[in-house]
Amino acid sequence: MDVVNIFLTSELGESLDDFIHDQRRFTFDRLGPEGPRRLVEGPMWAFIDWVMDDLAGLEMCRRLRADPRTADAHVTMVLEENDAEDRRRALRAGADDYVVGPLTRTAVLDRVLALQSRGAERHATSRFEAGALCIDMAALQARWNGEPIMLRPNEFRLLRFFAENPNRVLTREDLIGGLGKREPPIDERTVDVWIGRLRRALKGAGGGNPLRTVRSMGYVFDLN
């Protein structure tokens, strides 16, 4: 398992020393005004306090997004209350997710593990690039050499999941799970149709065919 970087802003960081330091799996650091720095290679998860009547939380979120070293972090805003306006502003500032706080240390860990297992369903301003392919999470649009690719929602989710797990055989079960379709149970053969439709959409936009079939196993998103 990858080592995971978890960053916390001041209030959550107060109890930072209470966290269980399992060095094989987690590193912890405070998010301070001096800006973020990633301790080790690996996914980065940031929890940022929403501070009432002070936009420091939003500001911190924007800075994470603006810094290329941390732009890919998964940012969770910790809101004080479940206010629609606050949620909106948090997501607009580039947060991937929000949760109503305060969070205990176990809640933070639980959340990271849950997000990890889900493959971190992100829906904010992050942008993923892989060669000629560019996936804009905010606009929910993919581009090939800058040319927009018309994708239906399911095709976009599929492509995104592939892009998040490149060079790795994904079984039909993986794909069904990765797209969050457990109920009602989906026929595995349906995945074949998803693939076909995605391939057609990519070809129609002049894109190549990065999706390779691995017979009796699944599919691979070939990068490089």
Place this chain on the structure above:
Amino acid sequence: MDVVNIFLTSELGESLDDFIHDQRRFTFDRLGPEGPRRLVEGPMWAFIDWVMDDLAGLEMCRRLRADPRTADAHVTMVLEENDAEDRRRALRAGADDYVVGPLTRTAVLDRVLALQSRGAERHATSRFEAGALCIDMAALQARWNGEPIMLRPNEFRLLRFFAENPNRVLTREDLIGGLGKREPPIDERTVDVWIGRLRRALKGAGGGNPLRTVRSMGYVFDLN
């Protein structure tokens, strides 16, 4: 002559006490994180520092614009240098004008008096451009290739909100909130009608259709 409210952010406000307090003509106040408040009735002029590597100035500008009590203020961004990108971002955040600082106190007064004497030219530089589309905040008018687009107030607000948040999916909830219609609760389907009316207005003016539907998600203002 009306009494004039002048607001300054921290750096300029440092020397606030040195300003000549002519109570018949001016009131002064700092723009603080607690948000703006208008001291007396009358035109309001705000000078907001652009802070390098920190978007607090833009955020302040957006808050002024978002608050109905101060949405009509004349906002001047005080830039550190004459950078095109900064100018663009300032105007996009809702600024009416910009000037390269730092400003002395007499410069601020001179500028207010000058702007006042020009009267109608308020908001002169308040325009947002996106390709062929040009939105004039002051005249509440949008143009396509210079050709005026007849928009009703609600349509203009909608277009403006889209232009402020290009290339990202805006949910119907976002749009309702962005247009400040919280009470009474608006049926989300109403947004569809807004979109339809705005699209028709844009097409009628020869404009393209920059509004893309993202099924089951919302709408995107596609820029480029």
Place this chain on the structure above:
DNA sequence: CAGGTGTGTGACGCGTTCGTGACGGGATTG
């Protein structure tokens, strides 16, 4: 080559979502 397994894809149908004309009430204007 025959038999078996696995994959690609056109077609179909159902449920969801969207676009829009129509209507009515409230605000605005003259």
Place this chain on the structure above:
DNA sequence: CAATCCCGTCACGAACGCGTCACACACCTG
């Protein structure tokens, strides 16, 4: 106070997305 404008809601038809099926084809094995 009448005329006009603006806008929120409704309802209906159209468009769309997607899961499934069926069949053709590809690949492997002996």
